[in-house]
Amino acid sequence: MQYNSNKVFPHPVLRRDNDDYQGGYDFQFTLESQSKKDGIHFTFEFDLSEDAPLVELIKKEQACYAVLIKSIETGFRHLESGFDNQFAYFVEEGILGGKITISPYIVSCVDIKGFSSPLIHPEFGKKSFDFASGTVLAIDEEKNLYVTSKVHLGSVFEIEVDNAMGDDEYRYDRDYNHIIISVSKSFLDKLKLMRSAPKGDALLMQGIYFPIIVSLLHELDADEKDGDGIDEELKWVRAFCAKLEEQNLALPGSDKEKNRLSDAQKLLEGSLQEFLTVTDKIINDD
């Protein structure tokens, strides 16, 4: 069940940007996660004001806070719940992978008859509701994080010959699981020579991959901003997001301040230094 502030339920559901309950109440959910060698430690916190609807149900243990943790890649799915507004959960190493979705709810723990609140929007047409066990009573936006094996960004690129390309140009195509870089045969031969040289990979990373990475980061930001969303089905997109998270850099669509030129340098992890070493040697040998 994905978060949607406009989704119509047959009963009031407390959520932000929605007036099923009048009075501007919602609940805030915060997530902290720590990746350690043994696994991932989660801490969940729910912030629901004392006079908000549903508080009494939780106090009477008729409703509870619940967090659904899902990893589509590994098929992991678990619901952790409690009556305290803060609780923790631990997942062992190897269980989660790829994109992890954390969805917060308040749900009924038992069948509830005749729940009422003066804050329920009159458009429901009634002031009293029965809830079967498991009914979603409140929902907040899901949070995502990425867990992946250490990925070297160079591995998401693939270079192909395109006879239509000139010898001094290249282009890339981002619609596949890998970024396909198209070059002429002569250009590819030169890249192969470059790669076979000592530290030659650094020249490839900085000369070819680096500008593409800057461009791709901007394109991913634009995809999010335009409302299209990033295509997480593609392997390179998942690898980029995992690397951004690993380095604590802004994910596409996040409100964090972004400097994609600087981010691209961090994503290439030290290859700039190697590049400078190689060019230094070239200059001195000359």
Next chain:
Amino acid sequence: MTDTVYYLSENSVATLLSNIEKNKDCYFSTIKSFTDMVKIKKSSISCTGSLSLTSYAPEDDKENALKVYENLKNLSPKQASDERVWAYMTHIEAKDYTYNRWIKGSSEEDVKRRIASRYFLPDIRSLKSRNAISRLWWLGHAAHKVTPDAPNEFLEVMLLEQDIFASVFERPTMETNIGILTCIYKRLRESFEKGDGLLKREAYREWLKRLNFEGGVRLLDALSPEQLQQLVNDLAKNAIEKMN
């Protein structure tokens, strides 16, 4: 006899994927091999020797799922979602099986698409329903979770019709929720033994549709096993009654 799980390098997978057309002969051949075209890596995960999948019919999926899972049961779910492992299995370990089960007889227009979907993992959903070997592993994995003492019984029912398999396993909210999967299996097993009409296509499709709808307003994960089984049974009864 114990052995080790092998996998392909990331670049090998990418190269194979972009050269399907060029390598078509090798996919179709029982003699040619991909071994010289790829970089094979050795993991530290043990397995019980080679896969030896020699039965290619859809009816053999049950036996093959148990075989694959038993052989590779030491994979963690995270390792079992790695394309490099499954690309090795389909291209090297079980090349003949993959071709005979999924590619033989394909039309010329279709063959490239089928190779991409059965030998690789073009998207996340392919892991459990498309890749020739990973789908068997994940089926075996589910069987061992739902009926650990008799995994073959789970497969006997879930693979009765390919449509039942697809209807359940291509709905992530059902196949990833072991609680729901268990309840669905138990109700299907009851129908399998009593013949109450639920195994008719219109009936089980209506049933699963209603269950999906119920999951839109209730968090089914929050129900106890008894509550969930009651719900699943009630919805099945309603679906059968509607069909009669």
